[in-house]
Amino acid sequence: MRSITIGESTFSCQPDETVLETLLRENVQVPNGCRQGLCQACMMRSLDNSPPVLAQVGLKDTLQKQNYFLACVCHPEQDMTVALPNRQGASIEAVVIKKQLLTPDIVQLVLEYQSPFNFFAGQFVNLKRPDGLTRSYSIANIPQHENILEFHIRRLPNGQFSSWVYDELELGAQLTISEAQGSCHYLPGRAEQPLMLVGTGSGLAPLYGIIADALAQEHSGPIHLFHGSRDLNGLYFIDEMHELAEKFDNFHYTPCLSGEDIESDHIQGRAHDIALSSTETLNGWRVFLCGHPEMVNQTKRMAFMKGASIGDIYADAFHVIQAEK
Amino acid sequence: MSDSQETTSSQTLYEKIGGEAAVNAAVDIFYRKVLADYRINRFFDNSDMEKQAAKQKAFLTMAFGGPNNYSGQDMRNAHAHLVKMGLNASHFDAVMEHLGATLTELNVPQELIAQAAAIAESTRNDVLGK
Structure with missing residues (x-):
């Protein structure tokens, strides 16, 4: 008989029982729906071993890679330690080693950590300051030997956390970071596939990481980045991106400005409009969308209608937490 | 789950x-x-397209005669909020059109399309909360 551990509790999975059945029998609250591996309501994550392949059918490839599975069709092949999505709770400490303005509105923050930490470029973590205030930010770098995490933080009007990072956070200060989360990241395989990446403002952060990851893993298909902002303060890394395009023939960079009457050499228009009109079809493409929630959701739909498969669209909408009044 | 069917003649x-x-x-x-x-x-407008697609997949699996556990009551519960939004027979008909057109596009023989349509049709009253 296999055992299922969740949080502090361990239960026995009866022969023929699924993980969902075991947990529900033991009165553990697990959202569920169809109970046949289709609706994905009961998605959970295995924290130790790879889950059975059959329990991962239909899940997004990035989620499969992170050992997510559907509890309702999971017959354990070995003992499992499981958690509901985003309830893993493990966190580590990290120290600020760099803080630099990229534009008047966006600051680059680099943290160094000591404990083992796994992530994919493009995932996000929750940053927690000592008094407990917590915000999610995307990781802009790929895993390296230096044990660092890079973030691009946009200063929001009345943003409690972002203002604090700007005005008060000092080098050497300590922050708590959650486990890396999110399914918007690059996976190797299908190296010849064309990639389209569209980001607004600090939505470049995860895309920057994803591009670095794709290039490091020798993605051979064309990689098209469209970075948009209303004004020049939201565009950054322009030189870095142009340099990257010089260095890699398959990488193409289009900075876009949507505001009116701005003197610049950049293309005028909204990044997602320009991106979508740049190609006849997205059939066979892999699409990454990060930034403003409205842009992300609209573009997701338009990219799908234009031929991209749902499974090939990776999105991360940056929802702004309203400041408490 | 494609291995639960018994293979007979x-x-x-x-x-x-x-x-x-x-x-x-x-x-x-x-x-x-x-x-x-x-x-x-408007009935399918959902920013979570993955979840929406998973539901479409469940629907198509059922219409294709595949393994499913949906009861009539499940169908009623799942669509009750849409009925409140005005879901009616004309909308159901439109979905049936798209089911047929999708299968035609995939070169499924007409007799099989008719069988799938009949299965989907059998959910009409539950979906519409009649």
Whole structure:
């Protein structure tokens, strides 16, 4: 008989029982729906071993890679330690080693950590300051030997956390970071596939990481980045991106400005409009969308209608937490 | 889950249509048709397209005669909020159109399309809360 551990509790999975059945029998609250591996309501994550392949059918490839599975069709092949999505709770400490303005509105923050930490470029973590205030930010770098995490933080009007990072956070200060989360990241395989990446403002952060990851893993298909902002303060890394395009023939960079009457050499228009009109079809493409929630959701739909498969669209909408009044 | 059917001399509808691979091929085509249809797309408007696609997949699996556990009551509960939004027979008809067109596009023989349509049709009253 296999055992299922969740949080502090361990239960026995009866022969023929699924993980969902075991947990529900033991009165553990697990959202569920169809109970046949289709609706994905009961998605959970295995924290130790790879889950059975059959329990991962239909899940997004990035989620499969992170050992997510559907509890309702999971017959354990070995003992499992499981958690509901985003309830893993493990966190580590990290120290600020760099803080630099990229534009008047966006600051680059680099943290160094000591404990083992796994992530994919493009995932996000929750940053927690000592008094407990917590915000999610995307990781802009790929895993390296230096044990660092890079973030691009946009200063929001009345943003409690972002203002604090700007005005008060000092080098050497300590922050708590959650486990890396999110399914918007690059996976190797299908190296010849064309990639389209569209980001607004600090939505470049995860895309920057994803591009670095794709290039490091020798993605051979064309990689098209469209970075948009209303004004020049939201565009950054322009030189870095142009340099990257010089260095890699398959990488193409289009900075876009949507505001009116701005003197610049950049293309005028909204990044997602320009991106979508740049190609006849997205059939066979892999699409990454990060930034403003409205842009992300609209573009997701338009990219799908234009031929991209749902499974090939990776999105991360940056929802702004309203400041408490 | 494509291995739960017993293989006998006569294949099931689900097997004849092509099983899970057919569902996977059909889901993007079907969902695109539904989203492009101004008559019904408001019922499918959901920023979580993955979840919506998973539901389409469940629906297509059922219509193809595949393994499913949906009871009439489940169908009623799942669509009750849409009925409140005005879901009626004309919308159901539109979905049936898209189901047929999707299968035609995938070159499924007409007699099998008719069988799938009959299964989908059998949920009409539950879906519409009649």
